[in-house]
Amino acid sequence: MSISLDPQIIKMAAQYLAEDKLITLPTETVYGLAGSARSPIAIQKIFTAKGRPSTNPLIIHLSHPAAISDWAIDIPKTAYLLAKKFWPGPLTLVLPRHPEVLPAVTGGQETVALRVPNHPIALAVLEEFKGGVVAPSANRSGRISPTTLEHVRAELQDKVDFYLDGGPCHLGIESTIVYLLDSEVIILRKGKITAKDLEETLGQKVLCKNQIDPKMQIQAPGLSLSHYAPECPLYLLPISALFAKLRELMSENKTVAVLSFSKKPALLSHQPFWIQAPLQAHLYANALYSNLRALDNQNPDCILVEAPPEGSEWEAIVDRLQRASYQI
Ligand code: TXA
Numbered sequence: 001m002s003i004s005l006d007p008q009i010i011k012m013a014a015q016y017l018a019e020d021k022l023i024t025l026p027t028e029t030v031y032g033l034a035g036s037a038r039s040p041i042a043i044q045k046i047f048t049a050k051g052r053p054s055t056n057p058l059i060i061h062l063s064h065p066a067a068i069s070d071w072a073i074d075i076p077k078t079a080y081l082l083a084k085k086f087w088p089g090p091l092t093l094v095l096p097r098h099p100e101v102l103p104a105v106t107g108g109q110e111t112v113a114l115r116v117p118n119h120p121i122a123l124a125v126l127e128e129f130k131g132g133v134v135a136p137s138a139n140r141s142g143r144i145s146p147t148t149l150e151h152v153r154a155e156l157q158d159k160v161d162f163y164l165d166g167g168p169c170h171l172g173i174e175s176t177i178v179y180l181l182d183s184e185v186i187i188l189r190k191g192k193i194t195a196k197d198l199e200e201t202l203g204q205k206v207l208c209k210n211q212i213d214p215k216m217q218i219q220a221p222g223l224s225l226s227h228y229a230p231e232c233p234l235y236l237l238p239i240s241a242l243f244a245k246l247r248e249l250m251s252e253n254k255t256v257a258v259l260s261f262s263k264k265p266a267l268l269s270h271q272p273f274w275i276q277a278p279l280q281a282h283l284y285a286n287a288l289y290s291n292l293r294a295l296d297n298q299n300p301d302c303i304l305v306e307a308p309p310e311g312s313e314w315e316a317i318v319d320r321l322q323r324a325s326y327q328i
């Protein structure tokens, strides 16, 4: 059992939340930067620490599905079905907001995002705190999400009042975000829980945001194309194109860092820096953000990533890589 499940540490973490302070919240997806969802002071601190635009809403983390009705109204049946099946777990539900939810949490929108995380330490703290906790990923805005406490320290240094350690995050990719309004079910952000998983539970068609009529105007301000970005350009390429690009860059004396399913070819010397990625999607996801950080920490001129295969288990991974590779 991790040392942080020590009841004294859990109590201390909850006390920090009650005092409008910020803690790290270890979850099964990524680390969150957490504060009380009822505290305008804590919420302001979160936006400042992350350098996050105030229009980008925060997810409220709950200890139990029964708390949904404290934060949302007009809750459709689909919400209860999904909560029953997937909570605690990597699924965030976007619902009509309860009037008492602070507008700063929702970026002024009429919807609110809710999730019950599946991590013993997060659940213990939420239970002890007895309230909702806002927790965006604990990185500076637009940067790679943290999956270890060391990543959070590198991102936020002294902006966190209490570093709560829950070990490395198990899944490594942020939760699936689902928009639920009336009978509509729309995926705003892909994650471990796929459209197929949702369809099987609900017995109805589930669409992704890019498949729906833009006239529906679903507000998802933080889910812009460019995100999760390393500091240098990242190219996502099939293996043959990756090698062609590598030759081109090396002939220009550029420093390159590579993430590929293949081993580094024996005839290449110290350049480029090379990480061999796992072939199984869940292992790839688990290591993805650590790997991107390791590539980025080399300060290369360019990062090359081999495109993953087709298949629903790779969809969220490809989504994050595409965002990381988006070039303005
Ligand atoms: O796995 C996760 O979801 C992690 C862990 C810490 O729980 N949290 C996380 O939070 O990824 P964050 O803030 O980094 O990403 C949440 C996304 C943002 O892009 C935000 O715009 C979107 O959720 N969001 C929050 N409330 C929303 C709402 N009412 N409508 C649409 N999108 C919303």
Ligand code: MG
Pocket (backbone or CB within 6 Å): 136, 137, 145
């Ligand atoms: Mg984030």
